[in-house]
Amino acid sequence: MLAEHKCKVLSIKNYIDNGKTIYKVIKLEKPEGFNYEAGQFAMLAHPELKNKEAPENPLWRPFSMASSPLQDFLEFCILIKPTGGLTQFLEEHLKESDCLLVKGPFGTYRLDEAFNKVVFIATGSGITPFMSMLRTLFLKGTDKKLQLFYGFRNANQFLYREELEGYAKQHSNFEFYCAASDDPEWPGFKGYVNPLLSEHAMKGSDVHYYICGSPVARESITKHLLTLGVSEENIHIERWV
Numbered sequence: 001m002l003a004e005h006k007c008k009v010l011s012i013k014n015y016i017d018n019g020k021t022i023y024k025v026i027k028l029e030k031p032e033g034f035n036y037e038a039g040q041f042a043m044l045a046h047p048e049l050k051n052k053e054a055p056e057n058p059l060w061r062p063f064s065m066a067s068s069p070l071q072d073f074l075e076f077c078i079l080i081k082p083t084g085g086l087t088q089f090l091e092e093h094l095k096e097s098d099c100l101l102v103k104g105p106f107g108t109y110r111l112d113e114a115f116n117k118v119v120f121i122a123t124g125s126g127i128t129p130f131m132s133m134l135r136t137l138f139l140k141g142t143d144k145k146l147q148l149f150y151g152f153r154n155a156n157q158f159l160y161r162e163e164l165e166g167y168a169k170q171h172s173n174f175e176f177y178c179a180a181s182d183d184p185e186w187p188g189f190k191g192y193v194n195p196l197l198s199e200h201a202m203k204g205s206d207v208h209y210y211i212c213g214s215p216v217a218r219e220s221i222t223k224h225l226l227t228l229g230v231s232e233e234n235i236h237i238e239r240w241v
């Protein structure tokens with residue numbers, strides 16, 4: 001059985017829109033020997049929130065690592081759901097220096113080393129596994145041709161903006177396209193990522209497409225890629241629900 005670690009919260013960054021926390025980026029101390037691959041996830045829990053159906057256990061929920069395995073902390077980017085579960089509890093109670101429980105790593109979603117042309121497509125907090133992959137690639141150094149298409153609602157919900165825009169400036173092999181679906185003030189592309197994919201995404205049998213986002217976005221993007229002639233084997237989807 002995988003060990004259960006108690007990890008100190010190093011920092012919390014809230015993304016606030018319309019007076020409400022939409023996302024929390026939580027940095028935790030990385031436990032000794034916690035090895036994982038970019039794209040994997042961990043189970044998180046708060047020591048004080050028990051599972052009502054099995055009160056001897058905490059309420060565990062899965063979250064992908066946003067940090068790179070090469071970094072000496074763990075980072076999670078969490079959508080706050082007002083459904084009375086763990087994420088709402090974190091929003092209401094979590095403070096720096098508190099501890100969270102971490103179990104893992106789990107999952108088989110990862111970037112195949114052999115792929116040299118990769119298109120990442122994310123919506124909302126679906127950017128999380130790709131942050132881990134991009135951070136790892138750029139920390140190691142890479143010649144792969146990379147593109148990221150990122151859809152978010154508005155500028156307040158644009159996760160990791162500075163870091164991603166920085167990568168696009170620093171790395172000529174990384175192209176970054178973003179789309180705001182609900183922001184009249186947004187100076188860039190307005191709408192969903194699909195038209196951007198038609199126009200700018202790399203095409204060819206050696207290009208691989210990694211998708212993570214809400215079920216609706218995932219389905220629409222996958223259908224769109226198929227209409228662009230992408231073969232199903234080249235589409236790699238992370239299904240959170």
Ligand SMILES: Cc1cc2nc3c(=O)[nH]c(=O)nc-3n(C[C@H](O)[C@H](O)[C@H](O)COP(=O)(O)OP(=O)(O)OC[C@H]3O[C@@H](n4cnc5c(N)ncnc54)[C@H](O)[C@@H]3O)c2cc1C
Pocket residue numbers: 041049050051052053059061062063064065077078079080081083084085086087088107125128129239240241
């Ligand atoms: C592999 C994987 C990776 C993921 N990665 C991410 C990620 O990186 N970022 C992200 O934002 N999301 C991610 N998700 C989605 C994330 O796991 C869900 O959004 C998360 O489960 C929400 O948890 P929640 O408890 O707040 O809400 P919910 O899962 O909606 O749970 C709320 C429900 O839990 C029940 N409940 C509430 N309190 C208790 C209690 N004390 N005991 C028992 N039941 C209770 C109630 O029925 C309530 O309606 C991932 C999912 C998967 C499968």
